[in-house]
Amino acid sequence: MQIERMIRRFREAGLKITPQRVAIFEYLYTTTSHPTVDDIYAYITGRFPSVSLTTVYNTLQTMVGLGEIEEIAISHERRNFDPDTRPHSHIMCVKCKRIEDIYTDNLSENCLPESVRKRYRILGQRIYFYGLCSRCVAEK
Amino acid sequence: MQIERMIRRFREAGLKITPQRVAIFEYLYTTTSHPTVDDIYAYITGRFPSVSLTTVYNTLQTMVGLGEIEEIAISHERRNFDPDTRPHSHIMCVKCKRIEDIYTDNLSENCLPESVRKRYRILGQRIYFYGLCSRCVAEK
DNA sequence: TTTTATATTAAAATGATTACAAATTAAAAA
DNA sequence: TTTTTAATTTGTAATCATTTTAATATAAAA
Ligand SMILES: [Mn+2]
Ligand SMILES: [Mn+2]
Ligand SMILES: [Zn+2]
Ligand SMILES: [Zn+2]
Numbered sequence: 001m002q003i004e005r006m007i008r009r010f011r012e013a014g015l016k017i018t019p020q021r022v023a024i025f026e027y028l029y030t031t032t033s034h035p036t037v038d039d040i041y042a043y044i045t046g047r048f049p050s051v052s053l054t055t056v057y058n059t060l061q062t063m064v065g066l067g068e069i070e071e072i073a074i075s076h077e078r079r080n081f082d083p084d085t086r087p088h089s090h091i092m093c094v095k096c097k098r099i100e101d102i103y104t105d106n107l108s109e110n111c112l113p114e115s116v117r118k119r120y121r122i123l124g125q126r127i128y129f130y131g132l133c134s135r136c137v138a139e140k
Numbered sequence: 141m142q143i144e145r146m147i148r149r150f151r152e153a154g155l156k157i158t159p160q161r162v163a164i165f166e167y168l169y170t171t172t173s174h175p176t177v178d179d180i181y182a183y184i185t186g187r188f189p190s191v192s193l194t195t196v197y198n199t200l201q202t203m204v205g206l207g208e209i210e211e212i213a214i215s216h217e218r219r220n221f222d223p224d225t226r227p228h229s230h231i232m233c234v235k236c237k238r239i240e241d242i243y244t245d246n247l248s249e250n251c252l253p254e255s256v257r258k259r260y261r262i263l264g265q266r267i268y269f270y271g272l273c274s275r276c277v278a279e280k
Numbered sequence: 281t282t283t284t285a286t287a288t289t290a291a292a293a294t295g296a297t298t299a300c301a302a303a304t305t306a307a308a309a310a
Numbered sequence: 311t312t313t314t315t316a317a318t319t320t321g322t323a324a325t326c327a328t329t330t331t332a333a334t335a336t337a338a339a340a
Pocket of ligand 2: 224229240
């Protein structure tokens with residue numbers, strides 16, 4: 001399971017397995033959303049009332065460093081994290097801010113001309129779409 | 141010219157033309173980079189030593205509202221603005237943070253499946269690439 | 281069980297952005 | 311041109327997200 005994998009990855013990196021960290025793993029891998037720091041903190045607080053925000057920040061940063069979760073830069077208002085590291089893109093409703101996954105075979109590779117590609121060591125790519133979801137269109 | 145256009149757009153919107161605003165227009169349309177609030181503030185300060193950061197924020201926000209500049213969400217560390225509203229994408233060097241434009245005929249349209257498209261009113265899309273520029277590759 | 285290096289916590293510091301209210305000014309009206 | 315007025319600018323304070331710090335607690339090795 002994903003959680004076991006994260007525990008193993010942390011162990012391999014010489015990091016300790018703490019109940020706070022495990023709770024964060026559990027939250028990340030049992031929700032299909034793209035949680036913010038506060039989403040995660042709110043959940044963890046329910047299980048460890050004295051947990052510190054710092055712990056949440058630290059753990060997320062460590063996971064990003066291990067390449068096990070990714071930051072979604074779709075909005076400046078909030079920082080979202082994605083425990084799904086398979087290549088995929090996202091669409092966000094500009095009204096309700098919900099983020100949905102988009103899986104497609106069409107990669108953005110062909111959007112990067114050779115002339116640019118040969119001047120960079122490419123490390124990653126992201127595609128974001130913005131719109132109004134049907135729910136929000138209906139409302140207003 | 142672009143600056144004249146912005147003055148006209150502001151006038152049409154019933155907004156006043158102030159020297160601070162014009163200086164911001166000038167900076168935006170005579171630099172090819174993707175400036176941050178601080179880049180702009182630093183420049184304006186050179187011409188109006190007493191200018192307020194608030195004025196810079198307000199003017200940028202107004203211009204975004206008018207659809208005359210766009211926010212680039214390529215990084216959470218900094219907020220970049222782009223006075224070029226033609227469809228194009230960006231590549232950022234993760235080391236030196238420089239952002240380069242990418243113009244290509246290949247749109248990301250085909251990365252958005254019909255199944256998703258029919259559930260949203262699409263308003264925009266962004267493609268970001270991340271990598272190391274040749275300069276930074278050479279250095280380390 | 282003891283030891284020790286790492287992690288957690290609470291609090292303070294930092295940095296970015298927004299809110300506010302008083303002073304200034306662009307531009308319309310006279 | 312001068313007067314008027316509503317919008318804008320400014321300086322300050324408030325807010326919010328994130329990082330730093332140092333003391334305390336604890337996972338895991340010995
Ligand atoms: Mn996702
Ligand atoms: Mn650009
Ligand atoms: Zn919505
Ligand atoms: Zn670089």
